[in-house]
Amino acid sequence: MSVRDDVLQIARQAKQAARFLAAAGAVRKNQALEAMAEAVQSQEAAILAANEQDVAAARRAGKNTAFLDRLALTPERIAAMGHGLRAVAQLPDPVGEVVRMGPRPNGLIIGKMRVPLGVIGIIYESRPDVTGDCAGLCLKSGNAVILRGGSEALRSNQAIFQALNAALARSGFPPGCIALVPTAEREAVGVLLSLNDYIDLIIPRGGEALIRTVTEESKIPVIKHYKGICHTYVDDAADLAMAEEIAFNAKVQRPATCNAMECLLVHAAVAEAFLPRAIARLRNAGVEIRGCARTQAIVPGVQAAGEQDYATEYLDLILSVRVVRDMDEACAHIERFGTRHSEAIVTENLARGMRFLKEVDAACVYVNASTRFTDGNQFGLGAEMGISTDKLHARGPMGLEELTTYKYIILGNGQVRA
């Protein structure tokens, strides 16, 4: 069979399975999630063996340490996948929830019922632990899922998929609820993105290049995540000790993540009091500082920050710092350079906190906390399918509810339109 036929067959089966999943109740789905968690752990040896082959091949291909670290599975990571599946089983089932239900003057009762999207395609890079998370969230939200992981992780993903799929079959679920594209051929992605009659949503996870390619090529709606250039604005009414803790955490705790701070904005009135201590502490942690002229005047030895710095997602221990005249200038900077991901203000002034919440256009807007909290788990969603920097359908961390849509339900007793 051709790659096209392979992918088409998977998509057809997924669409069939989606009808079953949409009608499956929470008890049944939770039992399946438990069985999936057990299967991943009982198949640990097979999964690790497959993963070893992937890692060896990637090492031979000259992949760097960071890549190999994302690719490698350990007994701990496999246990975490099992915990993740059990955690999803504990979450409330979003399917069937009815909201905004009420009577109309003619006696019709109208409301919105939450229902699964149908079939979700996920295109991700070589992190095999994502396989378990995505399969669990899609199953619980009643969606069939088609997984397309990075080609370097194909053996690992196949081993995980076999464990999950066997557990589903034992739980009485039809084939197709979880599908894995069985080839590393790039052509398969193109085929997947063309199947808008079978797939309802595509979620690409990975680098900017992957996401741009998917978005441009797809005939299916895409929810995506581009860059995270996140700011922390230290207002003149900030508690400066708190601001220092928050800025330090947002930059240093895990700098390679999309919710880490890339630029610190400081009100001119507190710059001299705040910057010397804060920058000394950041430098102690290995952070390179690039600052505006005001920052350079206050703290010796700071390299100049250019426009290019403000527009860069460093994902590294580098921070640009800019002293701003006032909150207007801070908001204008965020409007210009921010990527609508996560933005924070540190202030004890209520009006300014409220204004920041209202006016700053981003998926997540913080008052007095570190932007590092932008994460499905931290937000109480249990897990996440990714973080959306889009505005349509879902914004920010995407959990179970974001994988659903609604339908209007209308109850009558014979109403006709006049």
Place this chain on the structure above:
Amino acid sequence: MSVRDDVLQIARQAKQAARFLAAAGAVRKNQALEAMAEAVQSQEAAILAANEQDVAAARRAGKNTAFLDRLALTPERIAAMGHGLRAVAQLPDPVGEVVRMGPRPNGLIIGKMRVPLGVIGIIYESRPDVTGDCAGLCLKSGNAVILRGGSEALRSNQAIFQALNAALARSGFPPGCIALVPTAEREAVGVLLSLNDYIDLIIPRGGEALIRTVTEESKIPVIKHYKGICHTYVDDAADLAMAEEIAFNAKVQRPATCNAMECLLVHAAVAEAFLPRAIARLRNAGVEIRGCARTQAIVPGVQAAGEQDYATEYLDLILSVRVVRDMDEACAHIERFGTRHSEAIVTENLARGMRFLKEVDAACVYVNASTRFTDGNQFGLGAEMGISTDKLHARGPMGLEELTTYKYIILGNGQVRA
């Protein structure tokens, strides 16, 4: 200036205006809507004069009666536009609503705040009364709007736009809140669809060909409406008198609309009792019946319905009728031929009503009522920007809430991530 420059300038100004609108409160927006309503009525003579020119040109170009009827404005239609704007002013403001707000174990308080989408582009055909409705809904939901009506209505739209825009200026709103593409050039649509840095959403309204072109060409997310092949299923537990009223209304009351019934499905056990009377009544109203073999056996003189009939949106006084073995067969027929728009069951059996609501995949699912109610006004949304047959972001009639997105707001007192 080139068409591209023209459209780009409008889009830039709209993006600027969107920031103002996002922060404008309900009182201010409602005053503007009142002023817009007044302006449309005080400018009635100018609008009618411009419309007369459009109608004359369309008549010379040989457009048919239905086209001319949609294009023509009357004092009544202008008054209705004014009423529509005032009705939107009366609706609650969706912007700023906060939902699902609550504490996390670390003391962070997290919720979702409803915010405008930003800039919305609407591409529609030659119905100038749509201009007022869309402008009103976008303004109330805090969005800037770029209107691109059919080229045959350009003079009418310009006159309406001038009235609306002057009212906004008098109310202290900046230019760009409502924009009209000032040219009938087709090139302008292509430019509009390429401006994904300025426009957040495109809504095409019109025939299937227009919608397909827009969807294929757009780099901006599109919410759209394709066909409405709506079914009414008369269950064996139906109140047959009620079923007759509902079927008659769904077919006859306004057959050219997308929510009119195109196919009647009847349980075999009640077909003989139900069909002769129901079909006689429909025929009396001028409806042509095309039926399956069972229907033909029960009612003399019925033309045979083929697969092609079941797949056709007649938008006319034609109805296909099929006798089904049971509810499973009815649901399978809807799954195969339905367009996920509006589907109805008539039954007195609670379990079957519940099953239909749960299992039928459509934007609007009815028990014991006519599908003709699928409409923003009828659903209590005040007005509608259109009806979505998509699954993402909005489904069914789109009102104010559907023109918004959300952002997460996170209130802390110094939380950092461990």
